[in-house]
Amino acid sequence: MSRRTLCDRGQAARSLDVKVSVIVPTYRRTADLARCLAALDAQQRRADEVIVIARHDDYTTLDWLRTREANRPDTRIVLVRTPGVVAAYNLGIESASGDVLCFTDDDAAPHPDWVERIALAFENDASLGGLGGRDIVHERNGILQGQKPRVGLVRWYGRAIGNHHIGHGAAREVQVLKGVNMAFRREAIGTLRFDGRLRGTGAQVHCEMGFSLDVQRRGWTLIYDPSLLVEHFPAQRSDEDQRDTFNDTAFYNASFNLRLIMCEYLTPPGRWAFVAYSTLIGDRADPGFLRALSLAFESGGVALALRKWRVGLRAMRGAWQEAAR
Incomplete structure (x- = not known):
C-alpha cells in the first residue's frame, strides 16, 4: 500500500480485528484530562481500552477519575508510584492488553478518526512497528504555524530533527515519533521498555526518541503521517521543566x-x-x-x-x- 494512503479509511473496511489500547499518563491536570477523555469517547472507532496512568498520591485526579469512570468498563485507572513519564509509559505497556498500544498526553485531544486510522494502518501493513502524526499546537493565543518536509530524523552525526507539529505532505518513514501522538505494535515492542536511566521527574525529555530508535533497530518500520491529528494544548508541568523558563x-x-x-x-x-x-x-x-x-x-x-x-x-x-x- 502506498505510504500516501496508509491511514486512508477509504482503502479498507472499518477495522475491528485489531485490539487497540490507549495509554494516557496524567498528573494534576484534571481539566486537560477531561478534554482528552472526551475526545477519546467521541472516536468513530472506540478504543478497546483506555488506560489512565495516575500517580498514587495525586488525590484530586484520582477522586475525579473514580467518579467519572465508575460506569465505564473500557477505562481503567492504573496507579504509578515512581515520578516521571518513563515509569508511566512502562506501566501502561505492562497493563495494556491491545495488539496496538497508542500513546497521547493528557493535554491533547485526538481527532475523531484517530483510533480508527491507527487500527487500519497496522492491520494493512504487517511491517509497521510504529505510527505517529501531527500535533496541532495551541500556544500564545494561536496555533504554531509552519511546514517542514523533514520530520523525526537523526542525522549520522547526532543532529535530531523534530518538526512533528509542522510536518506536511505524504506519510513517510521516520526514525522518531512524538509522545503526544504515537502508536506501536505490541509485537514490535516485545520486552522493550522506555529507558529508566533517563533523567527528570516529569516529562523526561527525549524518552520517545530512544524508544523509537530501539523499535526501528529491531527491523520495524516507523511512519509519520501528518494527516493523523491530535489537538495539543501544552499545559503547565508539575516538575522542574517549565517549558519556556530556564532551569x-x-x-x-x-x-x-x-x-x-x-x-x-x-x-x-x-x-x-x-x-x-x-x-x-x-x-x-x-x-x-x-x-x-x-x-x-x-x-x-x-x-x-x-x-x-x-x-x-x-x-x-x-x-x-x-x-x-
Whole structure:
C-alpha cells in the first residue's frame, strides 16, 4: 500500500480485528484530562481500552477519575508510584492488553478518526512497528504555524530533527515519533521498555526518541503521517521543566537524555562527530559554544547562553559515564 494512503479509511473496511489500547499518563491536570477523555469517547472507532496512568498520591485526579469512570468498563485507572513519564509509559505497556498500544498526553485531544486510522494502518501493513502524526499546537493565543518536509530524523552525526507539529505532505518513514501522538505494535515492542536511566521527574525529555530508535533497530518500520491529528494544548508541568523558563536541572536532564541516547545509538565515528557538533554548534534549545555566542548577540543574554553551554558539557560527561557502565 502506498505510504500516501496508509491511514486512508477509504482503502479498507472499518477495522475491528485489531485490539487497540490507549495509554494516557496524567498528573494534576484534571481539566486537560477531561478534554482528552472526551475526545477519546467521541472516536468513530472506540478504543478497546483506555488506560489512565495516575500517580498514587495525586488525590484530586484520582477522586475525579473514580467518579467519572465508575460506569465505564473500557477505562481503567492504573496507579504509578515512581515520578516521571518513563515509569508511566512502562506501566501502561505492562497493563495494556491491545495488539496496538497508542500513546497521547493528557493535554491533547485526538481527532475523531484517530483510533480508527491507527487500527487500519497496522492491520494493512504487517511491517509497521510504529505510527505517529501531527500535533496541532495551541500556544500564545494561536496555533504554531509552519511546514517542514523533514520530520523525526537523526542525522549520522547526532543532529535530531523534530518538526512533528509542522510536518506536511505524504506519510513517510521516520526514525522518531512524538509522545503526544504515537502508536506501536505490541509485537514490535516485545520486552522493550522506555529507558529508566533517563533523567527528570516529569516529562523526561527525549524518552520517545530512544524508544523509537530501539523499535526501528529491531527491523520495524516507523511512519509519520501528518494527516493523523491530535489537538495539543501544552499545559503547565508539575516538575522542574517549565517549558519556556530556564532551569539548570531541567536543562541538564534534557541534555543528558539526548547525549545518552546518541552515545548508544550512533556509530563510533558518529559519536565523535556528535561530540564535536554538540560542543561547538548544537541547536537553539541546546546550543554549542558557537551557537551560544550567536544567540547571545541576538538576545543580549551572554551569561545565559554560556551557562547553557557549560551545563551541556556537564551533561555530555555524565551521559558518557552512564553509557560506559
